[in-house]
Amino acid sequence: MKSSQGKFFISTAIPYVNDKPHLGFGLEIVQADVLARYRRLRGDHVFFLTGTDENALKNVLAAEERGIDVKQFIDENASEFRKLKHILNLSWDDFIRTSKQRHRDGAQKFWLACQKDIYKKKYKGLYCVGCEEFKTQKDLIDERCPEHPLQELNEVEEEDYFFRLSAYQDKIQKLLEEGKLEIIPETRRNEALSFIRRGLQDISISRSYERARGWGIPVPGDDTQVQYVWFDALTNYITALGYAENSELFQKYWQNNDSILHVIGKGVIRFHAVYWPAMLLSAGLNLPKRIFVHGYLTISGQKISKSLGNVVSPSELVDKYGADAVRYYLLREIPSGEDGDFSEAKFKERYNSDLANGLGNFAARVLKLGEDIKEINSKLGVDGEIEEHIKRIQSIVYKKIEEFKFHEALSAIWDLIGFGDECVNKTTPWAIKEANFKTQAIFNLIVILDNVAALLSPFLPATSEKITKSIEWRGDVLKVKKGEVLFPRLK
Numbered sequence: 001m002k003s004s005q006g007k008f009f010i011s012t013a014i015p016y017v018n019d020k021p022h023l024g025f026g027l028e029i030v031q032a033d034v035l036a037r038y039r040r041l042r043g044d045h046v047f048f049l050t051g052t053d054e055n056a057l058k059n060v061l062a063a064e065e066r067g068i069d070v071k072q073f074i075d076e077n078a079s080e081f082r083k084l085k086h087i088l089n090l091s092w093d094d095f096i097r098t099s100k101q102r103h104r105d106g107a108q109k110f111w112l113a114c115q116k117d118i119y120k121k122k123y124k125g126l127y128c129v130g131c132e133e134f135k136t137q138k139d140l141i142d143e144r145c146p147e148h149p150l151q152e153l154n155e156v157e158e159e160d161y162f163f164r165l166s167a168y169q170d171k172i173q174k175l176l177e178e179g180k181l182e183i184i185p186e187t188r189r190n191e192a193l194s195f196i197r198r199g200l201q202d203i204s205i206s207r208s209y210e211r212a213r214g215w216g217i218p219v220p221g222d223d224t225q226v227q228y229v230w231f232d233a234l235t236n237y238i239t240a241l242g243y244a245e246n247s248e249l250f251q252k253y254w255q256n257n258d259s260i261l262h263v264i265g266k267g268v269i270r271f272h273a274v275y276w277p278a279m280l281l282s283a284g285l286n287l288p289k290r291i292f293v294h295g296y297l298t299i300s301g302q303k304i305s306k307s308l309g310n311v312v313s314p315s316e317l318v319d320k321y322g323a324d325a326v327r328y329y330l331l332r333e334i335p336s337g338e339d340g341d342f343s344e345a346k347f348k349e350r351y352n353s354d355l356a357n358g359l360g361n362f363a364a365r366v367l368k369l370g371e372d373i374k375e376i377n378s379k380l381g382v383d384g385e386i387e388e389h390i391k392r393i394q395s396i397v398y399k400k401i402e403e404f405k406f407h408e409a410l411s412a413i414w415d416l417i418g419f420g421d422e423c424v425n426k427t428t429p430w431a432i433k434e435a436n437f438k439t440q441a442i443f444n445l446i447v448i449l450d451n452v453a454a455l456l457s458p459f460l461p462a463t464s465e466k467i468t469k470s471i472e473w474r475g476d477v478l479k480v481k482k483g484e485v486l487f488p489r490l491k
Contacts, residue, residue: 008039009253011049011237013264013272014098017077018062019311021084023342024265024297024304026314027330031294031406032263033090034331037458038401040091047253049240051096052078055216056229057207070215074099087315089323089461096240098217098233106239107232108220113283117164123204124157134204147267161206161219163231168278169200175277181287183273184404185337188266188293192273203275205231234276237262238285260288266295292404295339297330312342324460325351325487331406331459348490354414355487359452359463362417362424363486366449367470369429369442370480376439378478382447383440389419390451397455406459413455420448446471446480 012032015025029050036048053059054074063073078097084090096103111118125134128145134156139145145153173196175181176189183189206225207216216226235243241250254260264272272291280287296303299310317326329347332354334340370376382390393416400409423445432438453467463486470483 006044006259007253007257008036008044008046009049009241009257009260010036010039010046011262013262013268014051014053014096014233014236015081016056016058017052017054017074017081018056018058020077020080021314022304023299023312023314023317023330025081026084026088026326027297027334027340028263028265028294029084029090029092030088030327030330031292031336031404033088033092034401034406034458035261035263035404036091037461041457044259045252046093047241047249048092049094049096049237050090050092051094051236051240052081052098053229053233053236054078054097054099055227055232057212057215060213060215064213070213071099084314087318087323088327091461094240096236098236102242102244103232103236103239104217105244106242107217107227107235109244110235110238110279110283111220111227111231113285114163114279117167117282118161118205119164120159120161122157122159123162124155125204126153127156128153136201138198156211158208158211160204160208160228161222161225162202163205163279163282165200165203165275165278168281169196171281172196172200172274172277175287176273180289181273181277182290183269184290184292188269188273188291188337192269195270196274200274200278204228230271230275231279234271234279237288255286257286258289260286260290262288262291264291264293266293269293292337294337295334297334298339298341300343301341317347321347321351321490322462322487324463325355328355328410328460332410333407335407336405351487352490356489358414358417359456360485360487362420362452363449363467363470364482365424366420366442366445367467367480367482369424370446370471370478371482373439373442373480376443376446376478376480378473378476380440380443383444386423386444386448390416390448393419394451394455401458410459413452413459416448416452416455420445420452423448443478446478 010032012028032048036046039046059074060070063070066073082095085092127134128151173193176183176193183192205228206219207228209224209226212226217232219225219227238250238254241247241254243250262272277287299312302310304311314326329350333346333350393412396412397409400412427441429438429441432441449467450471453464457464466483466486470481472479
């Protein structure tokens with residue numbers, strides 16, 4: 001892996017805090033974490049951002065339903081999202097909350113930067129609280145929002161501020177067509193282009209103070225209006241970097257950076273691939289370069305939904321099986337960019353076959369063999385065939401990560417584990433009488449395991465570290481200790 005010493009900004013979408021985090025967001029943030037860790041290993045200067053979207057009407061309505069103060073409700077749930085850093089062993093650099101002053105200052109500055117494209121008019125339309133968006137008839141299926149079919153649409157008529165999105169149609173279309181703003185996978189790029197080619201309409205970017213229940217970021221110079229939640233929320237990517245005060249961090253990771261990546265779910269493509277670039281063009285700011293779009297996580301075939309009662313808590317799953325086991329399932333079982341399903345039965349099957357019987361068993365066999373030899377010369381060379389096989393797998397893994405194909409990258413690592421098992425069975429080191437030949441055979445296996453651990457580092461960081469700590473390279477001496485069982489088999 002070549003060191004690039006570049007700059008890399010990566011963000012997740014920021015989830016609403018109308019409830020505690022569920023496993024669907026766990027998928028997104030773990031994928032982003034893999035990319036951040038991988039780029040750090042490459043030698044890049046990485047800024048990894050996540051946070052919470054706290055100015056939505058749905059948050060206010062959820063607080064009212066609970067019968068508690070909005071700020072208290074939001075603080076409680078934002079805290080649950082922040083805990084994911086420890087729960088899922090994440091490596092983010094900052095956690096932005098959009099109800100805090102640093103975001104408010106930046107969002108208001110951004111509004112003023114777009115002033116030339118903002119005007120006020122009366123509007124009447126159907127509003128989906130779930131999406132926090134006005135819907136047109138062509139957006140609906142059977143008079144319902146396809147994302148939230150169980151929720152009634154609200155008919156709203158009021159005077160709001162609008163953003164001249166239509167003025168940026170040609171520029172955004174050209175960005176996507178020429179790949180200057182790359183959307184991965186290709187199907188999602190085509191989806192965004194299809195939306196643009198239908199003709200962009202100006203969008204409402206404020207709500208009346210009354211309809212927002214007095215919650216949100218005031219429109220500069222007009223206290224009767226608050227900013228539309230998406231218009232304020234999208235700016236989190238720059239407000240966290242210090243856009244309000246034009247900080248060095250903002251200049252480094254946004255304005256003077258050609259490697260800006262958003263990791264998002266397929267339900268918010270329009271906002272990130274169309275609205276956000278237009279807003280940035282209006283404000284005269286740098287644009288993101290790539291958007292990776294993942295699919296939905298379903299639970300036993302059904303979309304995750306509070307109303308269906310099928311929400312799975314990442315915290316509860318990690319308590320039962322461990323963070324790396326949860327990370328592994330999300331990254332291996334769910335095809336990158338596509339929908340994927342979770343069930344505890346499938347989880348246990350994947351855990352036992354891949355983690356307990358696969359990685360765990362291979363590591364235990366090799367470390368036990370290595371521990372039995374008190375001292376190994378670390379200068380021993382690995383067999384040429386094994387070295388070539390390791391290099392080939394490394395190349396595949398790096399390529400697949402760059403292509404956002406996490407499940408295929410992990411599949412390649414498990415191919416290396418399988419190759420290692422074959423080497424154990426073929427050479428049967430425990431049966432070799434001649435000491436030098438025996439040591440060489442075990443050394444080859446240790447090198448394979450050590451490379452497995454290195455490749456696993458972005459995916460299963462705790463497991464990788466445990467293996468690495470069992471293999472100590474001390475100058476000319478290699479010391480191996482058996483260590484703990486990595487993944488106890490589930491019954």
